[in-house]
Amino acid sequence: MVKVKDIMKKSVITVDSNINISDVAKIMTNNRIGSVIVMNKLKPIGIVTDDDIVGLVAHGKNPKKVKVKDLPKTKKQFITATPNEDILKITKRMIKSGVKRIPVMHMGKLVGIVSDKEILLTAPELIDIISEKLKMRVGMVARTDQTISGVCEECESYSDELKNVGGKWLCEDCRN
Numbered sequence: 001m002v003k004v005k006d007i008m009k010k011s012v013i014t015v016d017s018n019i020n021i022s023d024v025a026k027i028m029t030n031n032r033i034g035s036v037i038v039m040n041k042l043k044p045i046g047i048v049t050d051d052d053i054v055g056l057v058a059h060g061k062n063p064k065k066v067k068v069k070d071l072p073k074t075k076k077q078f079i080t081a082t083p084n085e086d087i088l089k090i091t092k093r094m095i096k097s098g099v100k101r102i103p104v105m106h107m108g109k110l111v112g113i114v115s116d117k118e119i120l121l122t123a124p125e126l127i128d129i130i131s132e133k134l135k136m137r138v139g140m141v142a143r144t145d146q147t148i149s150g151v152c153e154e155c156e157s158y159s160d161e162l163k164n165v166g167g168k169w170l171c172e173d174c175r176n
Contacts, residue, residue: 004090005083007122008104008112014039015048017069025053025063035101037110038068044103044110046078080105083112087119094119 014037015024024036028050038046048068056066081090081102094102094116104112149160152171159171 001086001088002122003083004081004085004087004104004114005112007087007118008081008083008114009118010112012037012103012110012113014044014110015068017045017067019068021048021053021056021061021063021066021068021071024048024068028053034115035113037103037113039110042109044078044080044105047099047101047103049101081114082106087114087122090114091116091119 013027013031013033015027017038017040027036028034035047035049037044038048046068048071052071053063056063056071079093079097079099079102081093081104083104083106090102094100101113101115103110104114145164147160148162148169149158150162150169151157152159152162152174153168154170154174157171161172162169163175164170165175
């Protein structure tokens with residue numbers, strides 16, 4: 001099976017926890033990446049993603065005034081991988097933890113990063129596994145009486161108005 005070292009990106013952009021979010025966004029944009037690893041000296045201590053920045057702005061915070069260390073802590077765990085781990089094992093950990101990217105550590109040093117994109121490009125057969133896991137997860141997280149956004153399980157089109165009908169998340173057209 002494919003190992004993390006075979007697919008990881010070896011060039012990892014890192015930032016200090018004292019940098020402001022506006023500067024992080026500029027770094028991410030200039031490097032065309034969706035995350036940066038937060039470092040304390042030579043040790044990774046966290047990750048800032050594009051989702052974190054969007055959430056901050058959505059809550060009316062000024063990215064120029066908020067430092068990385070002041071970001072609200074999320075429920076997501078900061079997990080790492082090793083270069084010799086199997087990507088199937090990493091994929092399962094990513095799904096369980098709800099993360100899209102994992103820093104890769106070797107002998108206490110940051111040596112790369114692996115994301116869901118690299119995994120899916122390398123092993124497209126995992127798409128079905130990930131899709132099924134996500135469906136199970138949505139079923140656990142979303143109450144059956146609420147409306148969610150996602151892909152309709154009947155017609156496979158995206159909808160912001162999915163409702164649970166008989167255990168399936170269906171768009172308005174498929175419910176009628």
